Amino acid sequence: MKNLLPKIDTKDGLFHNGNPATGEQGTRVTETWLNDVQDRLRDIQTEAHYVLQKAGFKPKDDSTKQLYDAIVKIIENNRRTAGTKQKGEVQLSSSTNSNSETEAATSKAVKAAYDKAVDALDKANQVDEATLKKNGNQSIYGVLKAESVNGEWAAYKFGAKQGVWHLEVHPDSHTANNRRFNMKWIPNSGSQVYLAFPHIRNDGEVVAYQSWVNAELAKVRSISNQNTANFANYIPNNKKSNAVDSSSTETVATSRAAKLAYDRGTTALNTINDFKGGNGYIRGLSSNNNIQLRWNPTRNGLELKIDNSELGGIHYSNRAYIDATAGNYGGLRIDRPSNNDQMLMESNGNRFAFIRRNKQSGSNHYVIYTPEKNGTVALQEDFTNPVFTLTNWANSDISLNNITGTRFLSFGDNSLNGLGLPTGADWVGIQIADQGNQKTQIISGGTNNHYIRTNDDLSGNSWTNEKLLTDRDFTYQKIGNFEVRRHPDGTIIQTYVISQNDLADWKEKSFNWAQAFVETPLILTKVTTSVNDDHDAGINVLSKSNKSACYYYLYEHGSVNQGAVRIQFFAIGRWK
DSSP: OOOOOOOOSSSSSOOOOOBTTTTBOOOOOOHHHHHHHHHHHHHHHHHHHHHHHHHTOOOOTTOSSHHHHHHHHHHHHTOOBOOSSSOOBOEEEOOSSOOOSSEEEOHHHHHHHHHHHHHHHHHHHOOOTTSOOSSSOOOOOSOOOOOOOTTOOEEEEEEETTEEEEEEEOTTTTSGGGOOEEEEEEESSSOOEEEEOOOOOTTOOOOOOHHHHHHHHHHHHHHHHHHHHHTTTOOOGGGEEOOSSOOOSSOEEOHHHHHHHHHHHHHHHHHHHHHHTTSOOEEEEOSSOEEEEEEETTTTEEEEEETTEEEEEEESSSOOSBOOOTTSOEEEEEEEGGGTEEEEEEEOSSOEEEEEEETTTOOEEEEEEOOSSOOOOOOGGGOSSOOOEEEEETTOOOOGGGOOSSEEEEEOGGGGTTSSOOOSSOEEEEEEEOTTOOEEEEEEOSTTOEEEEEEEETTTTEEEEEEOOOGGGSEEEEETTEEEEEOTTSEEEEEEEEEEEOSOOOSOEEEEOSSOOSSOOEEEEEEEOSOOSSOEEEEEEOTTOOSSEEEEEEEEESSOOOOEEEEEEEEEEEOO
């Protein structure tokens, strides 16, 4: 239902006829007030029609009590009978043998039940000599038997100070799996404790006393200790190994493994003796080449053969160079298994080649050739001006602050620890150092991730980081009637425009910003109209406006129709 109808716009909120004699005017009834009256009347009728609808009635012009009848019917339709799971109306009953869960007992029924209970108690206390007494000692000549009732466990109870012991037997003890009994302690308060016995087999069971169990355990321990001593020197089969290339410290070599190792050692010794005497080659066979290496005592060096053609010799004394056949390269190769690559230094008699090659694929990472001419190789120290050097710091822990000289740079996260720069990118850049070792770095980690670093304070190796801004750092979005501009320093500007006719609707209004601010922004407003004379119109922004929404009132002085109106909001705040 809507709020109360506002009073007429007079000082006392009442209507006045006016006085023609004094020139006093009567109360002016505006269209706004009449529309409000009509709106409130229709609101009341709408609510009344809803009640009729819920009762299943249709409005009748000639009926004056339809609303009352509808309310009575809705109440009757929603009456419920009380039960164990719901509230409602209850029927009283004086019966003492009813099983109903929807009726309540009267005082008469309660008294009848109480009287019967008192009578039963009196009869229970009046036992004769042949009956078990309630108090005192009594002997039983024969067997005291407790029967199972309604399939329940038959039981005896023995009282104690704070509860009772309960001895019970299974009602189906005639079956093997149910031939058992339990004892349980039932305290006056707290949880019950069970002592459950397993079922008894058809051939019976014997209960073992603690003294007997301890004696049997002592016998078992004696046998176990004796077996442990006997097996102390036993080696199981899974700890024996025939392998001659195992690095295990958990297995023992068999005689077969020892013989294989001895035979291979003997063969290797004979091969080395033949090799040292120049009587044999060390051969390496592959699908494409027969590679042979032998010691030549007469030439005092090593000789290498490929496909049985002499390629050259490697010497360590009077001939410290390598012979190669014409047109082919000869040289030295260094394998680096940990890096999966090879370093080769080769020459064909005219020029040298330095090669870094992928050992697995055979492709070259890079090849450096010396020119085929006379000259002297210059070192970096031979140059007066700085030399640019490509340095890859990606796998190094050296800080970016500690790189010396003028260099091209390529590095990873390990070089950025503690420098205040973002990680998780592949960085490249350049460092320029002057004669005083003052350095400037221009580095990039990808889109919108560019910095200039300088170390003006050489004594403390102190650096300044400055981010380079691009047009990508400034964003603009058009979202409906909103325009959103974000700046990299965290500033955000949002504008919102409403176009309408006149300012007659003076109720509280609100809207949500296209993007929420971090906190309540500064809001500036402006109203432009098509009225071409002196007038006053504007916006009053309410203090309850927050970072997400703006609340406001429109106002004008006078009742002039403002015509085409443009309402503008300008807000500035922060997005981070």
